Amino acid sequence: MEINPAVTFKHERKVMFAKRPKVLIIGAGLGGLTLGAILQKSDIPYEIFERAPEVKPLGSAMAFGASTAPMFKQLGIYDEFVALAKFNDSIQFCNEKRQTEYKMEFPSFPDGSFSSKMFGADGFIVARPMLYDLMLRQVPTDRIHMGKKVLSTKQGGNGVLLRCSDGTEYEGDILVGADGAYSAVRQSLYAELKKANRLPASDGLPLPFSTVCLVGQTRPLTAEEFPDIAKEKCQFINTLGGDRPYSWSTFTTSQATLCWAVVLYLDKESSKIHDSFRNSEWGPEAASAMCEQVKDFPVVSGGNKKLTIQDLINWTPKELISKVMLEEKVFETWYDCRTVLLGDACHKFNPAGGAGAVNAMHDAVTLGNYINALPHHPTAEEIAEAFKAYHEERIPWVQEAFDTSKIFRIMASKTIVGKIIRFCAKYMPASMQKKSAIRFNANRPQIAFLPKAEDKGSERPAPQPSLSAKTPVAEQSAASPPAQTI
Template identity: 90%
Template sequence: MEINPAVTFKHGRKLMFAKRPKVLIVGAGLGGLTLGAILQKSDIPYEIFERAPQVKPLGSAMAFGAATAPMFKQLGIYDEFVALAKFNDSIHFSNEKRQTVYKMEFPNFPDESFSSKLFGADGFIVARPLLYDLMLRQVPTDRIHMNKKVLSTKQGGNGIILRCSDGTEYEGDILVGADGAYSAVRQNLYAELKKADRLPADDALPLPFSTVCLVGQTRCLTAEEFPDIAKENCQFINTLGGDRPYSWSTFTTRQNTVCWGVVLYLDKSSSKLHDSFRNSEWGPEAASAMCEQVKDFPVVSGGVKKLTFQDLINWTPKELISKVMLEEKVFETWYDCRTVLLGDACHKFNPAGGAGAINAMHDAITLGNYINALPHHPTAEEITEAFKAYREERIPWVQEAFDTSKIFRVMASKTILGKIIRFCAKYMPASMQKKSAIRMNANRPQIAFLPKAEDKGLERPAPQTSLSAMTPADEQEDVTPAQAV
């Protein structure tokens, strides 16, 4: 396949075979699957490539609400999502004595009791494996290729080539890197840009991280074992370690399980120690070692019996416990030529703010809108312009989510600044709480080429540029060569 010469047109595109750009998506995580589910609703050809031989149901709980409700409704899966999730309207902050220090309700104002009145949808907690399975079912199995480790990519004016470790090659028009914090697509792209002296210095630096997290999900429990399981709403408990650099959270689910996570906050010296194990420590042995370190941490269960993390660990299948490092960075470079990045590949948040998956999905919505708006037989220049519009629309929201995640991360720490933030949050006036909630739920993007989901929220969603992106059907009948190139 010759990919270097730029495409030129001697005839109007409408007179040519109506070819939509083929999209190669690397990474079958939530971001990649969401983009696949969106493109599945269009006539754009796509394929997804995942390096893992099989999907493992790892992870803890995730929070979703008005920010993703419109997309779920447009894809026809909102009711199924709600059936899997548990209503959540608050976070309980506790100390090591299992005492509630304060309760954060979002929102809880005299004139609007629930998020649905303000933003058109309520907030829910769902186990990550269940949400992943829901999104996986939106993509036909023949569109997903497992055990495909990317070795190299090559792009040019006429297309892109993806080469995998098993010797296979795939051709397309657009390459989307949705393959996580250590994205192979990003590494290949940045290597090309660095060679051409076009890579910003900060993008060449290693990913910084300040926390390590142990997560898991128990088997189904009874109300006798964990009384909070029986409560109608999700019991989201966040506990701050007293004299130790840890915080931990538990979430009750619709399936009567408890999702849990323990976060270790690193200082400069401990960060360097963990950094030396970036590629080797994150396996079953490391998870077992951290389980041993946290087993005596107290757990709030809503009952008289005093549970510890050892109980949660005993109730959790060992293969569902994982240890991960939590990086934090927003990359400056998101695209070049026919290659574009999505989700953790271009912005990695600390999960304290619960913004990672939501922003990956928002990336997929925006990118999907601009890809769908590309003309038939798009040139590399037109594709690059679409990617530029995608980044410009997303970067303000991404930066805001990144900053908010850092605040939540510090808030859960035992630092002086953490104490100040918790004090301010506890005694924040209702007017300020409402203003903050409105800002955090303002971005409620929709898929431009599907029927719009009704949003009955009193607070209207923020403007969305890609919602009015032109589709090929809206193009003028005649396109001159000058316009086409």
Template identity: 55%
Template sequence: MDIRPATNTVHDHKDKPTVLIVGAGIGGLSLGILLQKADILYEIFERTAEIKPLGSAISLNSTTAPFLRQIGVYDEFHAVSKRMEAIQIANENREIEFAMADADLDQVERYGADARIVSRPILYSILLKQVPKERIHLSKKVLSTQQGDKGVTITCSDGTQYKGDILVGADRAYSAVRQNLYAQLKEKDLLPPSDGLPLPFSTVCLVGQTHPLDESQFPDIVKQDTQFMNILSRDKPYYVMTFTTQQNCVCYAVIQYLTKETSKEDDTFRQSEWGAEAAGTMCEEVRDFRIISGGKKLLTLGDLIDWTPKELISKVMLEEKVFTTWSHDRTVLIGDACHKINPAGGAGAANAIHDAIVLANYIHAFRNNPTDQDIAKAFKAYKDERIEWVNSAFETSQALKSMVDKGWKPRLIRLLVKYMPKFVNRAMEARLCSNRPQVYFLPLDTTPATLTPAPQPSLNARDLFSREDDSRTTTRQRKKAPASV
């Protein structure tokens, strides 16, 4: 009989902090990769018993290219992804109304990388390979967390406990770390009222990816660039996105708008993120919806569903919220745990990676034996650097979500986007692509780009503590100096 100790001290050390990361999603893995390269002690705890390759496609552009280059996987990522030149808007009659694209713009020349589409499971596998297996602990559902002057402790559902110096909640929208943290803050009357409200959601999503197809089945599959289609319905309560991938698969997502009644029906599904259990009914409801394949033969979502292994179909909630509280004491949140962004903007994965970069910079900059004040200062600097970009991504996702909604306002938005002057579109894209954060303690990415990156405070993360170090050294020297005669 396997009897594990009630408490496991992850590492015995004196100088550098030990980081406990709860959640082995893209954000948690990205942070783990950077801590691994920084030789900072860490462990990752994942509540599921196995890593499942679920999800549809992910869009990554120049804003994450420096990170992928710095950790040495950009060439692999580039090889398994397809360039995304345009987002095409079509109607239920399979007619393309317009495309959001700028054929004259060379993204690689301007931003250092182009926008690319990759299957979420493939991106995940690339990142997963960078983390030693022994650093990831499965079937570790966190029930409670405690923090104090001597560190943090997590208690898992199997009765085990783990201790460390810093706790990172990277455990998705219904983060157990956030819930425990907020409960502690609420008891002390320190939680903003808005953070105590339930996560709002107005849509659910059916996602999947087919097995590899050939040109006779889906003609667009052989085109060099990904064919990214937004297919809008006339009177159905959803719209459909399809993406072709480098592996000759079709990734798809069906976004369903919820009414007050259907929202109640889906409320019980809130916490089963990336679940396949509830997908069956929705699959039947959307089977007859027409899709665009690039050929004359009429295909429907039913064809894609039939070409998809059942274990690769899942239904997910699409909550939307930016929380006010990202940290307290020795606990900090990243990714969906502190900002859940609608996938209409394709910014969720990128922002989780950006969080990991900035937080890793500040953790690496710690002096030996960081104090509670050091940790609080680093966490504040992390949020200060990220919040503007997160809010911008959230607003962009809301605008893109509205564009594919029902009613006269979305139609007006689509009309405005269709005839938007090229210089306006370029200015908006330049603002987005100027945020290209890097890891200061790894060799910097020097890929040429005509657009200068936006300022990144965490590139100088050591300055946050060096000034204080200087003042403390001076104080110590004064105390040791002999009294003047």
């Protein structure tokens, strides 16, 4: 297919066979898989392309609650998700002496209201590999193509063209970049826009980052090895470094494993040192040096045994320990013509707020709704209008999540500002806690073309414009005989 931006066609839908737009999704991360799982429930053709040759069960733990529960229910996987996850109702902040400084209890309040009562679902912690496997199983294997590194993309009035490093080419109507912080789709799109003098200056700047993270997940542990493993609720413990620029967290899982993460906070000088490590992909190659640096950090286990990060490293398979950059940026440009971005490709959060995966999934719900509502044989202009609506609906929530993530990141640091935020959180009045929780859980998007999930929360979800996006009805083809009536 020859893509020519100057070529446009006069769409006479009545003389064309009903055809839904074909979607090419680049990136088989959580965002890309979620969009695939959603489109799988429609009649829209799609393919997913992943540059990695195989799936690796990397990462630590993630928090999910009422904001994703409706989507999981609509996809028919909520009960399975809950079975994989562990109920969580607090974060415990400790110091290097393994002493608890304070405990933040966020789902329940003194007036007796709880998360499930207010928002229709509880909060859970789940190991990232477990959630990834669950979402991977929602997409047929023949829809996912591994080892497909994108070399170039091209778009125009008559479609999109994807070229991969193995010499293969793929055609479609819509190109979705869900390929992470260093998205090849975004880079290709931005190169086109820059050439045409249409790229905002801020979008051309390098991704800023202020932290580096070491993550892992242990083998299944016994209560004798790690007493907190036996507790019914997830023990989410964040330890703050004293005189060193680190914080580290542990999470118990329903699989009796321990997910852990060590975060290094960078200043201007240390940022320059780490600038050579500009690869946001999960991988064990660069992890060994950081393991050595943090091995003596104390760990709270719930027992008398004085464990350290070294014990967690010893219990973790080497291939499951990885080091990752934690960039922070919301890009201005999310789409152009037939190309659109999703998740980390257009907004990268610090994971301290637990908002990255949630917002990628929210992107997928909103984008899926607008793609499904496109008319048959959509023009490039109609596709761009759908992308505009997607951006306008998502950007306020994304910016709010980005700001919240920065606050959580600072809160976990040893700075003066971090101490002030922790003090305010510790003594925040219940009324303010409740107000904050209501805002945090207000966005509970649903898939427009599937039966609605019942939301029993006393606090109603925020308005969702894409929920009114309707599946188009194919117009009668002039080449087809009219339907006979009896």
